[in-house]
Amino acid sequence: MNSQNPVIQVDGLSRSYRDVAALWDVTFSLQPNMICGLLGRNGAGKTTLMRMLTGQDFPSAGSVRLFGENPVENSTVLQQICFVSEAQRYPDGFQARHVLAGAPWFFADWDAAFADDLVGKFRLPLKRDVKKLSRGQQSALGVIVGLASRASITIFDEPYLGLDAVARHTFYDTLLADYAERPRTILLSTHLIDEVSNLLEHVLVLDEGRLLLDQSAESLRGSAAAVAGRAGDVDSFVEGRQILHRDTLGGLATVTIAGRLTAADHRAATAANLEIAPVSFQQLIVDLSTRSAPAPAVASVVHE
Amino acid sequence: MTAISTAPPVPRLASRHRLVKVMRLHLVNRLTYVGIPWIITGVALFISIVVALLISAAVPEAGRQDALQGMSYSWAVLSPLWYLAVVGVQAVSAVFPFALGFSITRREYALGTLLTYVVIAAFNATGWAILTEIERAINESGVVFHHFTALWLGEVGAGAVWLSLFALQILIFAVTSAFAAVYARWRSLGMLVLWAAVALLVLGLIAFAVLTGTAPSIIDWLMGISTVSFFAALLIPAALAFGLGWGALRRAPLRG
Numbered sequence: 183m184n185s186q187n188p189v190i191q192v193d194g195l196s197r198s199y200r201d202v203a204a205l206w207d208v209t210f211s212l213q214p215n216m217i218c219g220l221l222g223r224n225g226a227g228k229t230t231l232m233r234m235l236t237g238q239d240f241p242s243a244g245s246v247r248l249f250g251e252n253p254v255e256n257s258t259v260l261q262q263i264c265f266v267s268e269a270q271r272y273p274d275g276f277q278a279r280h281v282l283a284g285a286p287w288f289f290a291d292w293d294a295a296f297a298d299d300l301v302g303k304f305r306l307p308l309k310r311d312v313k314k315l316s317r318g319q320q321s322a323l324g325v326i327v328g329l330a331s332r333a334s335i336t337i338f339d340e341p342y343l344g345l346d347a348v349a350r351h352t353f354y355d356t357l358l359a360d361y362a363e364r365p366r367t368i369l370l371s372t373h374l375i376d377e378v379s380n381l382l383e384h385v386l387v388l389d390e391g392r393l394l395l396d397q398s399a400e401s402l403r404g405s406a407a408a409v410a411g412r413a414g415d416v417d418s419f420v421e422g423r424q425i426l427h428r429d430t431l432g433g434l435a436t437v438t439i440a441g442r443l444t445a446a447d448h449r450a451a452t453a454a455n456l457e458i459a460p461v462s463f464q465q466l467i468v469d470l471s472t473r474s475a476p477a478p479a480v481a482s483v484v485h486e
Numbered sequence: 487m488t489a490i491s492t493a494p495p496v497p498r499l500a501s502r503h504r505l506v507k508v509m510r511l512h513l514v515n516r517l518t519y520v521g522i523p524w525i526i527t528g529v530a531l532f533i534s535i536v537v538a539l540l541i542s543a544a545v546p547e548a549g550r551q552d553a554l555q556g557m558s559y560s561w562a563v564l565s566p567l568w569y570l571a572v573v574g575v576q577a578v579s580a581v582f583p584f585a586l587g588f589s590i591t592r593r594e595y596a597l598g599t600l601l602t603y604v605v606i607a608a609f610n611a612t613g614w615a616i617l618t619e620i621e622r623a624i625n626e627s628g629v630v631f632h633h634f635t636a637l638w639l640g641e642v643g644a645g646a647v648w649l650s651l652f653a654l655q656i657l658i659f660a661v662t663s664a665f666a667a668v669y670a671r672w673r674s675l676g677m678l679v680l681w682a683a684v685a686l687l688v689l690g691l692i693a694f695a696v697l698t699g700t701a702p703s704i705i706d707w708l709m710g711i712s713t714v715s716f717f718a719a720l721l722i723p724a725a726l727a728f729g730l731g732w733g734a735l736r737r738a739p740l741r742g
Binding site: 233238239261263265266270272275276280284333 | 587
């Protein structure tokens with residue numbers, strides 16, 4: 183981690199709707215110029231968190247600071263943010279060209295040529311009522327606004343809904359290429375974890391409103407391993423280790439364990455005829471969020 | 487975090503500039519604010535002309551002038567105003583969430599929307615007032631036809647015509663937007679409370695007038711008010727409605 187001031191600083195953030203806690207005591211900070219994934223199951227609180235980051239919703243407790251300031255009704259801060267919501271509503275009769283015509287008035291770094299280029303790439307019809315566009319085309323419009331805004335903090339809430347595989351990869355490739363040229367802070371919520379795992383530099387995982395994980399993607403990648411082999415051999419190998427997940431098929435078992443394996447561990451595994459494989463991001467997140475153990479214990483183990 | 491932060495101060499000029507941008511955003515699709523009201527005006531005028539021709543064809547020469555004079559009771563001139571109620575609701579239900587997506591603050595949205603309402607109402611009122619004057623000139627030349635010069639609009643001067651149409655539009659915009667804002671903030675419970683409050687207020691005023699025996703003098707007073715004062719006074723409830731709308735919107739969460 184570098185020592186720059188964080189662009190996003192969230193402290194003890196909670197949001198409850200009547201008796202339901204959508205978000206509970208979430209604390210994290212993000213350094214500038216990174217692509218961060220916000221992962222979690224449906225209803226984990228991802229959208230709620232994003233709405234409070236962008237001043238669209240109000241915390242029940244705790245605070246949000248963007249560039250060191252409260253984003254609520256703060257024009258100076260908000261002008262540096264672009265939030266692309268999957269639930270974005272458009273006025274009746276609005277066409278994509280109206281949206282793209284209005285965007286440069288509010289995003290100082292808007293790149294119209296880039297937007298035009300993306301319209302071609304995503305084959306977005308400009309002169310059709312936005313409400314009549316397909317789900318994928320509406321997502322493409324959001325993606326175009328988010329990318330072409332070139333905002334210092336760009337937040338995408340499940341931007342891929344309805345996009346086909348080609349369009350999704352166009353999005354990932356364009357995002358990465360543009361980010362390489364113009365680094366900025368990008369926060370991306372998604373369910374398609376494996377698809378974006380190569381994009382992410384940092385990962386936040388929410389589960390039932392709590393922050394389960396706040397870790398660099400690099401350290402997360404090596405933080406677990408899957409051990410496969412005969413059930414008895416596997417069990418004796420993993421004894422005393424933090425088990426994240428266990429699958430058995432006949433006499434064979436695959437166990438996902440937390441923590442880095444040492445060279446000695448690898449030799450022992452080979453000797454015991456066990457196979458060690460890296461765990462995919464997606465598998466790791468699934469294992470973490472389906473565990474019944476209390477969340478903080480898991481997070482602390484994985485942090486080591 | 488209790489109060490809405492106003493720091494750091496945005497330079498005044500930049501802030502004013504952003505209000506104009508919000509207005510441009512409202513008007514980026516010109517059909518909504520300008521196109522449809524004037525299409526309705528055109529269609530209503532066409533219908534009035536057809537009605538006038540039918541009257542001329544059906545009524546014998548002797549009574550024709552009188553019959554045509556009856557068109558001055560037509561409400562057709564006000565028909566575009568009812569559509570503005572839809573615009574006022576949509577400005578909040580659809581443009582507001584869209585504006586927040588463009589990183590516009592609630593305050594900028596509210597003031598920019600007010601600016602839009604004032605500019606549009608002035609534009610429409612000017613157009614309709616000019617047409618009223620044209621129709622008055624036509625009437626003076628001997629052709630009896632009343633579309634724009636109907637109701638009170640045929641009896642007052644151009645300034646009063648402009649003011650009355652302007653004030654009516656502002657009132658419709660403000661009241662419908664306030665209702666939409668209350669709905670955005672408190673949903674159906676808010677609607678229930680607001681309608682009940684409006685009903686109680688009206689009921690209370692009537693009860694006051696009846697029980698204190700002041701009803702006849704109030705009616706006399708209302709009848710005595712000049713057109714200009716009456717319509718100028720409509721700007722007061724409009725301002726109250728706008729204040730109510732802003733109070734609701736400033737903490738209204740966005741829902742998906």
